Each structure stands twice: as structure tokens, then as C-alpha cells.
Amino acid sequence: MGRMDVNLMRYLEGEHFRVLVSCEMGMKNHEVVPLALLSAIAKIHRGAVAKICGDLCKHSLIALERGIKCDGYRLTVRGYDFLALRALCARGVVGSVGNQIGVGKESDVYVGGDAEFNDLVLKFHRLGRTSFRKIKEKRDYHQKRKNASWLYLSRLAAQKEFAFLSALAAKNFPVPKAIDVCRHVVVMGLIDGITLCHVDQVDDIPGLYHRLMSLIVKFASHGLIHGDFNEFNLMLIKDDKIVVIDFPQMVSTEHENAEYYFNRDVECIRTFFRRKFGFDSDEFPRLCEVKRRHTMDIELAASGFTKDMQKDLNRAYDEGDFKAHESDDEDEDDEEEEGGDEDVEEEESDMETIKEEDEEHDEEEVNNEKKEGEKMKKGLLACSRFDAWLDEASKQLEQVVKIEGDEHVHIVKHPNQTVPSVEEREYESDNEDKVPQLVDGNEEEVNDEEEKKEKRIRNMKRSNQTVGTRSVMSVGSTIAPEEVKRRVTMELRQNKEKTKIRAKGKQSAVSRGRKSNRETIGEYAGWDF
Numbered sequence: 216m217g218r219m220d221v222n223l224m225r226y227l228e229g230e231h232f233r234v235l236v237s238c239e240m241g242m243k244n245h246e247v248v249p250l251a252l253l254s255a256i257a258k259i260h261r262g263a264v265a266k267i268c269g270d271l272c273k274h275s276l277i278a279l280e281r282g283i284k285c286d287g288y289r290l291t292v293r294g295y296d297f298l299a300l301r302a303l304c305a306r307g308v309v310g311s312v313g314n315q316i317g318v319g320k321e322s323d324v325y326v327g328g329d330a331e332f333n334d335l336v337l338k339f340h341r342l343g344r345t346s347f348r349k350i351k352e353k354r355d356y357h358q359k360r361k362n363a364s365w366l367y368l369s370r371l372a373a374q375k376e377f378a379f380l381s382a383l384a385a386k387n388f389p390v391p392k393a394i395d396v397c398r399h400v401v402v403m404g405l406i407d408g409i410t411l412c413h414v415d416q417v418d419d420i421p422g423l424y425h426r427l428m429s430l431i432v433k434f435a436s437h438g439l440i441h442g443d444f445n446e447f448n449l450m451l452i453k454d455d456k457i458v459v460i461d462f463p464q465m466v467s468t469e470h471e472n473a474e475y476y477f478n479r480d481v482e483c484i485r486t487f488f489r490r491k492f493g494f495d496s497d498e499f500p501r502l503c504e505v506k507r508r509h510t511m512d513i514e515l516a517a518s519g520f521t522k523d524m525q526k527d528l529n530r531a532y533d534e535g536d537f538k539a540h541e542s543d544d545e546d547e548d549d550e551e552e553e554g555g556d557e558d559v560e561e562e563e564s565d566m567e568t569i570k571e572e573d574e575e576h577d578e579e580e581v582n583n584e585k586k587e588g589e590k591m592k593k594g595l596l597a598c599s600r601f602d603a604w605l606d607e608a609s610k611q612l613e614q615v616v617k618i619e620g621d622e623h624v625h626i627v628k629h630p631n632q633t634v635p636s637v638e639e640r641e642y643e644s645d646n647e648d649k650v651p652q653l654v655d656g657n658e659e660e661v662n663d664e665e666e667k668k669e670k671r672i673r674n675m676k677r678s679n680q681t682v683g684t685r686s687v688m689s690v691g692s693t694i695a696p697e698e699v700k701r702r703v704t705m706e707l708r709q710n711k712e713k714t715k716i717r718a719k720g721k722q723s724a725v726s727r728g729r730k731s732n733r734e735t736i737g738e739y740a741g742w743d744f
């Protein structure tokens with residue numbers, strides 16, 4: 216029994232714990248949590264999560280598991296301990312962790328201290344650890360809660376113990392003081408004594424025997440049967456007083472096997488006294504003789520620790536089976552209806568926020584798609600307008616060719632064109648060469664005479680028509696208008712046929728990652744225990 220090494224906690228940053236919590240959340244529904252899901256839950260970039268996971272793996276807080284269908288991380292026992300301790304530290308309940316003082320079948324018990332260094336006990340429930348490896352063969356995604364997790368069972372055990380400790384202390388039963396519970400850790404008062412199994416000498420053996428039998432009767436009169444009342448779960452303190460430290464299988468006196476459990480408890484004590492102290496007594500209580508005065512069993516049943524939880528836990532204790540709370544369909548329905556504690560609610564709300572954000576993201580995408588669609592529409596519209604314009608232009612071109620005949624010149628009038636001023640006209644005539652012209656490589660072949668003719672006609676037209684400088688088109692080209700039209704339409708068609716450019720490299724990976732995240736999160740049916 217050594218010391219718990221918690222030094223590492225000092226060096227872990229907020230993001231480390233964020234990823235740890237995400238792993239815990241992911242493990243509610245998954246056997247292993249894929250990196251993509253971790254990143255989605257933690258809302259940290261996948262690259263950063265991968266780095267953090269590397270750190271956490273190095274310190275055995277999580278472990279990378281390679282599955283048949285997918286690789287992913289699982290929270291280790293140490294990681295779960297750290298999560299609970301951190302939360303308890305944050306609450307100001309725990310200030311230090313010391314030596315291990317006890318190790319049971321289903322728990323590790325450490326002595327610790329609060330912020331003022333007052334002694335306390337930290338009991339880490341480890342339910343299912345004995346058969347933990349069994350599940351490895353079937354490691355893969357959970358089917359709802361078909362495969363129980365040790366996280367669930369350990370947490371249940373801790374909740375139950377805390378609920379019972381608090382209730383029993385309130386009725387003046389000799390039990391440790393219940394301080395707090397977080398995940399699988401119960402914080403309770405330290406009992407300064409030794410377990411009965413280690414006691415070799417007692418001053419008043421019959422007195423101790425009677426005190427123990429009275430305690431069994433007191434439990435029964437409150438409607439409870441301990442179920443595991445033996446020398447390992449009893450501690451002897453100053454003045455030979457007894458403290459009960461563990462009650463994993465406490466049942467109601469209304470239980471169908473109540474008598475059997477009651478007699479078993481009585482027999483345990485009788486056998487122990489006979490074996491250890493050679494003390495035998497014919498006086499021992501019987502359940503039928505006990506008068507029931509309180510209904511603690513009913514109160515405890517209503518304390519949030521539901522029947523199904525109890526069933527799960529008892530099966531796990533009885534069978535020592537990791538999959539103990541794997542339930543048949545009927546049970547599962549019940550659990551889904553009844554299950555739910557504060558922690559779960561918190562995590563559900565966490566998940567809801569994640570879902571909401573995802574929905575927002577979806578909406579954004581839909582909006583983006585709409586926008587893109589509109590853009591495309593506009594593009595197409597522009598295209599059809601362009602086609603129309605092209606037809607119009609080519610018609611006009613043909614007309615020009617017809618009208619001008621061998622003059623080769625035409626002036627197009629634009630509806631928005633205004634009549635240029637005299638100065639403009641003079642300037643234009645002076646800078647005729649600078650006017651944008653549609654020309655081709657055969658321009659040199661145009662002889663001076665033709666140029667003069669053009670100028671003459673242009674001046675003539677200007678004097679009669681409303682013409683602007685920018686509307687001037689000089690057709691000195693030898694390319695046939697049909698050919699121009701053909702080339703332009705061909706170019707247009709080619710543009711249309713161009714395949715959509717796909718995002719490649721990093722950008723593509725990011726969008727693929729987001730898509731797969733959404734799909735993975737979509738698999739959740741909410742936290743269901």
C-alpha cells in the first residue's frame with residue numbers, strides 16, 4: 216500500500232482536464248473515444264487535442280486503444296481519480312492525499328486532508344476492476360448502455376455509499392461522517408481505530424457481542440439489514456465502541472430474502488466470536504422478533520438511488536461481472552425513464568450545448584449553401600443575359616455588314632449615350648487613334664484611304680446623330696462575324712463545362728473532419744444514465 220502520486224496534478228493545465236472530461240463524457244456511450252469526437256466535445260482543435268492526448272497517455276491518464284472499427288482513447292483509472300480529485304480540490308473539500316490505508320475488493324482507501332489539514336478518508340470505488348480486461352476483446356462502440364462501464368458502476372457505488380452514510384449518521388448510527396462525494400470517490404471522516412478482524416484482545420467480550428447484536432437489531436428496527444455485517448466492515452475504536460464502515464449490500468427488511476440476510480449477519484458475528492475469542496452464546500436476535508419503528512428503507516429508496524441502480528449494483532457485487540448491469544430490454548426501458556443524477560444532468564446539458572452549437576453550424580451551412588445557390592443563379596442569369604446580348608450584338612453586326620457594305624464601318628448607338636459637346640468632338644477627332652478599337656493583326660493592311668473614309672463618315676454621323684466617344688466601333692477586322700460568334704460561344708461553353716474546384720489539402724481535411732464530427736455526435740441519443 217503506497218502513496219498516491221498526485222504531484223503531476225500541479226503541472227496539468229486546464230486543457231488537459233478539459234480533454235480528460237471529454238474522454239469521460241465520450242465513454243458514457245463509447246468504449247473508446249475517437250480523436251474526432253474528443254476534439255468535438257472539448258471544442259479544441261484536433262491537432263491540439265492530439266498533442267494533449269499524447270501528454271495524457273504519457274502520464275497514463277488515458278490510453279490509446281486500437282479497435283477493429285476505430286482507434287480511440289479510454290480513460291484510465293488514474294485519469295478518473297485525477298478528475299475526481301481535481302473537482303474535490305476545486306470545491307475546497309480535499310487539500311491533500313496521503314497514504315493508502317486500506318484496500319478492499321472494490322475500493323482503495325487513502326487518508327487525506329482538507330484545506331486546513333484535518334484528517335479525512337478518500338474511498339475510491341473500483342467496481343469491475345477484477346474483470347476489466349474481459350471487455351477488451353469486445354472493445355468497440357457501445358450499443359447504448361449494453362456494455363456497462365466501470366465508470367458507471369464505480370460512480371453508482373460511491374453515490375450509494377454516500378447516501379447511506381448521510382442517512383445513517385442522521386439517525387445516530389455509528390458510521391463515519393459523510394463529507395462529500397464526487398464521481399467514484401467518497402470523502403468521509405477518518406475512524407481512529409482498527410478493523411475487528413485485527414483485534415486480538417477485548418476487555419469485555421460478551422459486552423461487545425451484545426453491542427454488535429443490538430446494532431443488527433437497530434438496523435432492522437429502522438427497516439434495514441446490513442447484508443455484510445462482518446469483522447472486515449466493523450471498526451473498534453476507543454472504549455470498545457463499534458463503527459460500521461461499509462454497507463455495500465444493505466437491503467430492506469421487506470426484501471423477499473430479508474430473513475436469510477438477517478440470519479447471515481447474525482451468524483457472521485457468532486462465528487467470529489466463536490473462532491476468535493472462543494465465545495459462544497445462545498442469545499441471538501431473530502427478524503420476526505424485531506419491531507419495526509422506522510422506515511429508513513423507504514426513505515433511502517426515495518433518496519435518488521433508484522431500484523434499478525440498486526439492481527445494477529447488486530448484480531455487479533454478486534457476480535463480480537463487469538457487464539453486470541447489462542440489462543434486458545425491459546430493465547433498460549425502466550432505467551432510461553428513471554436514471555439520472557445531478558452529474559448526468561450536468562453532462563446532458565453539456566451535450567445539449569454541443570448539439571445546439573452543431574445545429575447552429577448546420578444552419579450556417581444551409582445559409583451558405585443558399586447564398587451559393589443564389590450566386591450561381593445570378594451567374595447563370597448573367598450568362599443568359601450575355602447570350603442574349605451576344606445574339607443582339609451579332610444581329611447588329613450583321614446589319615452593319617449589310618448596310619455599310621464595302622465601307623466596313625458602323626457606329627453603334629447606346630441608349631444612355633449623350634450628345635458630345637463641340638469640344639469633345641474636336642478632342643475626339645484630334646485623338647482618333649486613341650479611341651478603343653476592335654482591331655486585329657491585319658490592321659496594317661488598312662490603307663490610308665480607308666482611314667480617311669472612316670474619319671469622314673464618322674464626322675458626318677456625329678453631326679447628325681447622338682454619339683459618344685465610347686460607343687465608337689471600328690470594324691477593320693477581317694474575321695468574319697460568324698467566326699467571332701462561334702469562338703465566343705465556344706469559350707462560354709468551355710467555361711460552363713469547367714469542373715468545380717475542390718478544396719484540397721488542409722482545407723479539405725478540415726471540412727471532412729467537421730462532417731465526420733457531426734456524424735459522430737449525431738449518433739448520441741443523449742446521455743442515458
Ligand SMILES: Nc1ncnc2c1ncn2[C@@H]1O[C@H](COP(=O)(O)OP(=O)(O)OP(=O)(O)O)[C@@H](O)[C@H]1O
Nearest residue numbers: 317318319320321322324336391404405406460461
Ligand atoms: N472511514 C475510515 N476510517 C479509517 N479507515 C477506513 C475507513 N474506511 C475504510 N477504512 C479502511 O479501509 C479498508 C477497506 O475499506 P472498506 O471495507 O470500506 O473497503 P471495501 O472495498 O468495501 O472492502 P471489502 O468490500 O473488501 O470489505 C478497511 O478495512 C479499513 O481499514
